[in-house]
Amino acid sequence: MALPPGFLDELRARTPLSGLIGRKTRLTKSGRNWKGCCPFHGEKTPSFYVYDDHFHCFGCGAHGDAVSFVMRAEGAQFMEAVERLAGEAGLDVPKLAPQEAERARRTRDLHAVMEAAMEAFQRRL
Structure with a gap:
C-alpha cells in the first residue's frame, strides 16, 4: 500500500x-x-x-x-x-481507493505464489 x-x-x-x-x-x-x-x-x-x-x-x-x-x-x-x-x-x-486495494491484494497473492514456487524449487535441489 x-x-x-x-x-x-x-x-x-x-x-x-x-x-x-x-x-x-x-x-x-x-x-x-x-x-x-x-x-x-x-x-x-x-x-x-x-x-x-x-x-x-x-x-x-x-x-x-x-x-x-x-x-x-x-x-x-x-x-x-x-x-x-x-x-x-x-x-x-x-484509506486506499478500491482500485489500489485490489492491486495490493493481487500483489500479496502473487508474492505468495512466488514464495511457494521458490520453496518447491529449493526442495528439488
Missing part, C-alpha cells in the same frame, strides 16, 4: 523513539541521546543507541526508525506497524 509521504513523516515526528524503544529495553541518557543493550541480540555492554529520529546498534548493525523497530521487535508487517503507531499517535491511516 502506498501511503502519502507526508503521513509517514508526521507519524515519525509524533512517535518519540526513546519512549517506544524504552518499552522493550532499558535505556539510559547519554548526552542528547539514549543508549542501552540491544533488544535484537544478547549483549552485556550497551551498544544500542537511540537518537531523535533513528536507532542504531553497533553490535549487530540493526538500525531504522519507529516503523522498522516495531516491525523487527514485534514481527509485524509494514502496515500493521504503521497502524499500531498511528493509533498510539492519534492519527488516522489514510
